[in-house]
Amino acid sequence: MNDSDSPGQNAVEALLQGARSFREREYGEPGALMPNLSSGQQPGVMMIACADSRVDPALIFGARPGDLLVVRVVANLAPPPDTDSLDSGVMSAVELGLKTLGIPHLIVCGHSGCAGVRTALDEALHDVVPEDYCLHEWTTVAVPACEEVIAAHGELSADKLARHAEQRSILKSLENLRAHPWVQDLETNGKLTLHGWWFDIATGDLWIADPETGDFVSV
Structure with missing residues (x-):
């Protein structure tokens, strides 16, 4: 089988063509954005977002290169500080954003239909552990966020329960971030808004x- 016939090859070729188009668009004109960013970055917002392929923060929020510092992980989770090395990947990015770059805003952004949160919800509901x-x-x-939701809204359908769990896990991630003393200090001193x-x-x-209140409101 030729490489061109391999599964997913068309998707790979589309990405390569996208890179060519990006170079032509963002580097080809005088005063183009990307060459000016080559000397460094100073984004105004950091975001912890989900790895889900459907929720690209830059696309959804109309951000340009250099606007957002994004760390994408399954279920957009920020673990508490007592999870050994589990939080090192996320928190290394948070340290880069908040300490090194001095970014004043950090957003934890979740979404509907999150498979990662649904996995946690299944474990909390049915003790189903992924392989x-x-x-x-x-x-x-x-x-823990899923268990809180089950205790408060256990009578709801699975889909409605999942939505509550997705939103509650966002709030729990914010709590976990604040459990890091240096993050709490930045917020207390007015240098950070979560x-x-x-x-x-x-x-x-x-x-x-x-x-x-922690209530979610449509904007």
């Missing part, structure tokens, strides 16, 4: 958590 070790270890971070957002894939609506 993949790394996925299980990671999504256990969302289990935000919780939830994106509905089906409708395109964005829901933002009220900082006082």
